[in-house]
Amino acid sequence: MKYQEILHRCFRCGYCKLPSSYKDINCPSYLKYRFETYSPGGRMWLLKAWLDEEIKTSPHFAEILYSCAACGNCVEHCVFPKFKADLLNAFVAGREELVDQGAIPGIVSDYFKAIQLYGNPYKLPEEKRDAWAEGIGVPCYTNEEFLLYIGCPGSFDERGQKMARAVASLLAKFEVSFGILGKEEHCDGNEVKILGESGLFEVLARNNIEQFRKKGVKKVVTLSPHAYHAMRNEYPKYGAEFEVFHYTHLLARFMDKGDLLHGNSRIKVTFHDPCYLGRHNADYYTPRTILNAVPGIELVEMDRNKGDALCCGGGGGNFFTDILGSGTESSSRVRIREAIEVGADILAVACPKCAKMFEDAIKAEDQEDKIKVRDIAEIILDERL
């Protein structure tokens, strides 16, 4: 197994479970399950035991590995600088081994099958990928400066579609030269990779790279931080040469255009850092720069923010597999309580998965009258309450 040489170096000290303030548990799977086995240290020790044949492959072992939300809190807070960067890589390597053994949970297998057969995890026809753009006049990519890449949740999930429309409308309003692939777009594969199917990921990545090359794409702007991460950090390994941006990077360029920004109501907003923009790519300031520039917004911080942000629980494939599951101690619900605690009217997000996870959590917490989830583009468009 890749990275097996670091497994025995874990001291199970537990810094990986916490934010830098030590306030509370910051590892979504440990927060939910509370057995040590579901913590990063637990996974390190179990993987070693598994390779040493002290424990066997089992559905429970697979559940433990697949409950990791890949949020990167462990990488951020592990106190061992010489191997911390590879903690998450080791967990993904463990998943890859399970894939090779055919021992993955059924729901993960279904996910891979759906990608293979339908091209998306929603098992919907690929022709419907442009459904989100109906009626708003978004141009198909020909030779514009930017390709706006939407991804699966933005294309097929109702909440993601709403966010995609807001982003596209805003880019148009700011007169950005961009186009979309529409029906021709394909899955970016980030979750495929993190779920341990590196072979399928390579196929998806290379197909996308080839398609972009043929179309002469030089700059890609993504709706989702997950796609941003894959295209920025993984695609270059397969020859990608285009520049990659998250949509907030483009929006930030227009924040000095006061006449385009509206805000009649004074409103308290707290921002949730998406793991793939924040911890995985170290951008904590672009979204805040935008929010601070929008009139009428008072930006307040939750205790756990930036590198300490508590993941929504939708990462690591859990958005689709739901292995982490719901319940009062699910990280999305804990996060909603945290946002309410700071008195926010709006929980601002910059990721379609976070948007969906938190809207569900607000319903589960029965707090729909108290707080709303809004994407940054929706906030700029003044679609606030």
Add this chain to the structure above:
Amino acid sequence: MEKIYQELKKIVGDQYVSNQPEERFFYSRDGGTTEPCFPDFIVMPGSTEEVQKIVLLANERKIPITPMGAALVLSGLSRPLRGGIVVDMKRMDRILEVNEFSRFAVVEAGTSEGKLQAYLKKHHPSLKHSVPDAPPMATIGGNILIHGSGHLSALGGFHTEMLNGLEAVLPTGEIVRIGSCSVSPYWFSRAPLPDLAGLFLGWAGTTGIATKIAIKLYPDRPLNDIDIFVMEDADSVPDVIRRLSGTAVAEDITAIMTPVPEWASGFQMINVIYGAESKREQVLKRDLLRESVKKYIKDKVGGFMPLYSDMKGRFMEAPASQLVRFADVKKGGGFEYVGAIMPIEVFPDAYRKGLEIAERNGVTYSTGARIIGLGHTMMFFYAYAFNRADPIDVKKAQKALEETNEAALTIGGIPWKAEVPAQQGIIRRMDPNTFKLMGRIRQTLDPNGIMNPGNWEVPS
């Protein structure tokens, strides 16, 4: 066994009990070198009442119970020596009360040190508790019950001395309150009542399960500083500690002796941390410290290390995350740790014995001490790094640990959080009537012998 499993599920809910090989593997060991002992079940109660029901079930079925905090002692105390149920207490992590006037906090026993630290910083910034140098996941309950010490131990002594009271479930299932909380709504003190807290402190979970803990809080001063006195002569260290601690200005005094970097090998570095309300007070305290050891400075035997202000934070970090990193010096994920409680005057012997044992066993070491009270005693520690992937290296560290425990006893100290062989060493030297009394107390409290059996026993 299936029936017990179902009973446990009824008590805590399906989600919080496991008999799966994965959990049984992980909870059979800690980060040290002791051999694994497998539990049959791991259970995570969420309330005192659930703990009570677990204990009653264990009594009825005569199943051993081992309570566990964060399992960070490194001496295997949370291993279930005779199997049975491991009770992971970390779901009981609510902070129940902070009293600003009488300076105490009441928490559930599974509350982590880090959680209380963060809570006080946010909600009661003028107060702090004594943070041990264990990682922040260490539980308040676990640390108190093993006679822990920490960053305010020069001021307040062992953490057991900072205990105001507790709630515990007895081995027979009764819930008891100890200290003022047994009489009053305030958890302010153990005095003036007969002090029953001793029934639970230092017993390695053999007399019951603590479920709530009240601890003393201390002022968190706006100005904090550190002075590090460096010297080479180990024989003079007791006197230097006596002088520095005698000024009664320190919150924390620790001595660190480490072979790396090489140039610092043989140095005795005595760190003195103190807080102040004003610059004037800070200067006065610094002057008092310097005055106390001026003889050594004048004789050029030692002196205070110059430190830039931005470097000081690293030395004052609580807990000191740097200490944990020692586990990776051999790229091996572990160090074994002997803490021994000793009188200050045996410091030179303790230091030399540690070096001798480390050299003889070929282990990478770090040693040091935390001073308890105004130099009333110290917790002298020896840490031996090992490579977990190398069984021979693990054995070497284990041997060094055993030799160190024996050496600590020989020079008049007592191993802290002693694992079973060290407990045996202590029992061999203990006044027989004391040990008999311990046995009678256990027999009275735990007639079925279910509480963490195998600890504090004469081997049969």
